[in-house]
Amino acid sequence: MKIGILGTGSVGRTIGTAFIQTGHEVMLGSRSVTNEKAIAWVEANGINAQHGNFEDAAQFAELIFACFNGVFVTEVLKQAGAENFNNKIVIDVTNPLDFSNGMPPSLLSQYSNTWSLGEEIQQQLPGAKVVKALNTVTANLMVNAQLVNNAHHHLFICGNDVAAKNAVRELLAHNFHWNPEYILDFGSIQSARLTEGIVPFWVGAMQVLGTPMFNYLIVK
Numbered sequence: 397m398k399i400g401i402l403g404t405g406s407v408g409r410t411i412g413t414a415f416i417q418t419g420h421e422v423m424l425g426s427r428s429v430t431n432e433k434a435i436a437w438v439e440a441n442g443i444n445a446q447h448g449n450f451e452d453a454a455q456f457a458e459l460i461f462a463c464f465n466g467v468f469v470t471e472v473l474k475q476a477g478a479e480n481f482n483n484k485i486v487i488d489v490t491n492p493l494d495f496s497n498g499m500p501p502s503l504l505s506q507y508s509n510t511w512s513l514g515e516e517i518q519q520q521l522p523g524a525k526v527v528k529a530l531n532t533v534t535a536n537l538m539v540n541a542q543l544v545n546n547a548h549h550h551l552f553i554c555g556n557d558v559a560a561k562n563a564v565r566e567l568l569a570h571n572f573h574w575n576p577e578y579i580l581d582f583g584s585i586q587s588a589r590l591t592e593g594i595v596p597f598w599v600g601a602m603q604v605l606g607t608p609m610f611n612y613l614i615v616k
């Protein structure tokens with residue numbers, strides 16, 4: 397499959413490498429085609445790895461990951477071109493974090509409580525099927541759920557399109573070792589308010605535990 401990744405940070409590069417290793421074609425997108433991190437990533441990942449600007453990556457892709465700094469959602473999606481997302485699944489990994497007052501971060505006020513980045517992305521890309529997923533775990537765990545508690549821990553997804561959510565569940569199970577029974581569907585994209593809202597708590601827990609390699613396990 398052709399996978400486009402909007403973002404050249406640690407998340408975008410980690411997800412990109414994982415898909416290369418499972419046999420997919422990946423293009424990283426950024427603001428500039430001379431982005432040094434993207435160039436180095438392509439050199440390290442072989443012939444199935446490419447990079448371009450945000451628009452190139454969105455056009456190239458059959459499936460798109462949103463892995464950019466949430467502050468710049470409008471700029472990134474404008475550069476990528478909304479028409480390039482039509483009928484495509486967009487897996488939204490972004491978080492609306494504000495680190496300006498130190499650690500742990502707070503939520504950006506415009507994407508908290510009564511709105512979220514997931515909803516913002518779905519609103520700006522009406523032709524896309526946005527599925528919020530993976531935003532509540534660290535990058536290395538996103539791509540290999542078995543690194544914590546033998547994959548017995550929960551991932552939270554939400555989105556308006558049930559078929560898209562089922563496809564994402566299958567994709568994550570097949571490529572990243574997530575146990576499908578541990579992927580909890582929280583309903584419509586409005587639930588991104590909930591799954592983004594727990595991320596400042598996650599950062600606080602990381603500080604207490606001294607490692608990002610942990611996750612939530614809900615028992616009843």
Ligand SMILES: NC(=O)c1ccc[n+]([C@@H]2O[C@H](COP(=O)([O-])OP(=O)(O)OC[C@H]3O[C@@H](n4cnc5c(N)ncnc54)[C@H](OP(=O)(O)O)[C@@H]3O)[C@@H](O)[C@H]2O)c1
Nearest residue numbers: 403404405406407426427463464465466468490491534535
């Ligand atoms: N780090 C984690 O383990 C983790 C875990 C869960 C969720 N997340 C979320 O995943 C997303 C990616 O995180 P990250 O740490 O990999 O990267 P990041 O530093 O949050 O974002 C990097 C991307 O943001 C773009 N960007 C920065 N300034 C911009 C601007 N002014 N206009 C347009 N684009 C701009 C960069 O573009 P260029 O490529 O052009 O530089 C780059 O592609 C974030 O929303 C984060 O909250 C991270």
